[in-house]
Amino acid sequence: MGDDGAVSLDLSNYELLWPAELLASEGEHILRASDRTSGSSWVDRATWLITEALAGTTAAADFEELPDLDASTDDPWSSTPPGWVSRAGMGKREWFTGLINRAGELRHAAAPRPYWPQRRSNGLSHDGSTPRDTRRDFARIVGEFEGKGYLVEVFGEECVDDHSELPDASVVIDRHLGIPDLWPLAPEAWDEDTFYGLIEVFHDLVSRPRVRHPHSFGGCGWHHSEFHHGPARVLYRWKVNQLLREAGIEYELAADGEDLGRLVAVTDDARSQLVHRALNDSPPDTTAGVRHAIALFRGHDASAESKRSAIFNLARILEERRALIKERLGKDEGALFEIANRFDLRHRRADQRGEYDEAFLDWIFWWYLATVELTNQLIASRNPPTRHV
Known part of the structure; x- marks a missing residue:
């Protein structure tokens, strides 16, 4: 798309309901596939994406008004005569390409300020919600996913034309969670374990339909197809983690690692970035160990024993890299292992120290993980990627 098109596309009236990165990713998929699909097919997919990802109907209406300049105009009775160009000077593909390329510039739709009853309520959390409100809000989020076809695959x-018996949703959930009769959702009946369990289960169940088509016979409605777990789970984590954060719940769904899609303890941005780098940049021979250590440490039910196990896993990786560490730190490398050897962390000898606050375990874990990430960088600098000419 040229610079003129980028300038003429006005984004000021559009608001995002999705993460910008997800809109860009799904939009790029449509554009790549558009060369292999019919004109109407890619337009339908783009319309569905715009309808889902942007608030209101303004963007979808603007897209609908534009001509599809890629489509055949052989029909002399067509409402879009050959060579017609919109007043904005672009067709559907150029407009959609501009929207996707500039997704990061779109502002997110903001929730309305609290209304009178919400401002006057007592006994609420910092954002005006109670635990039961949070559970109802979660049920509403699941309902929105269901309404957009994200649970159709399971x-x-x-369909008025298909009288086959559908799967029992309660049975599907029971198979995953081991708790019967949870569908339809009844948030007022959940205890904390059931609530958190459902959060994790629906993460694994949702899948985004990239295609929908209307079935008008008998008022049947929309049918959905081409399901994909990846984008659905990204969107689900984004929405649910936002809900948990606003409710002051100090857990979030993990976005990567062995515990992907499971509730883990919230950390600050710097440590979250450290975890992400350690998970994604570790060499293949240590990736499994790093993933397991992080999962042990950050699980929402992590005990002192599991944190010790996490530290042991990291210490074992560092022991394998001891020569590299000694090369860079000299004799000071011994201090790194003295902590694990003298305290009740690795060998569990009778002469080791074990009386310390659990905060010590947190400190040593993050120190060791940062050292693993540092040695990842040192290893990568020794083995730069081969450039193919």
Whole structure:
């Protein structure tokens, strides 16, 4: 798309309901596939994406008004005569390409300020919600996913032309969670374990339909197809983690690692970035160990024993890299292992120290993980990627 098109596309009236990166990713998929699909097919997919990802109907209406300049205009009775160009000077593909390329410039739709009853309520959390409100809000989020076809792949979809029996949604959930009769959702009946369990289960169940088509016979409605777990889970984590954060719940769904899609303890941005780098940049021979250590440490039910195990896993990786560390730190490398050897962390000898606050375990874990990440960088600098000419 040229510079003129980028300038003429006005984004000021559009607001995001999705992470910008997800809109860009799904939009790029549509554009790549558009060369292999019919004109109407890519337009339908783009319309569905715009309808989902942007607030209101303004963007979808603007897209609908533009001509599809890629489509055949052989029909003399067509409402879009050959060579017609919109007043904005672009067709559907150029407009959509501009939207996707500039997704990061879109502002997110903001929730309205609290209304009178919400401002006057007592006994609420910092954002005006109670634990029960949070559970109801979660049920509402699941309902929105269901309404957009994100549960069709596992729960099925009714059709006036198909009288096959659909899967029992309660049974599907029971198979995952081991708790019967949880569908339809009844948030007022959940205890904390059930609530958190459902958060994790629906992460694994959702899948985004990239295609939908209307079935008008008998008022049947929309049917959905081409399901993909990846984008659905990204969107689900984004929405649910936002809900948990606003409710002051100090857990979030993990976005990567062995515990992907499971609730883990929230950390600050710097440590979250450290975890992300350690998970994604570790050499293949240590990736499994790093993933397991992080999962042991950050689980929402992590005990002191599991944190010790996490530190042991990291210490074992560092022991394998001891020569590299000694080369860079000299004799000071011994201090790194003295902590693990003298305290009740690795060998569990009778002469080791074990009386310390659990905060000590947190400190040593983050120190060791940062050292693993540092040695990852040192290893990578020794083995730069081969450039292919």
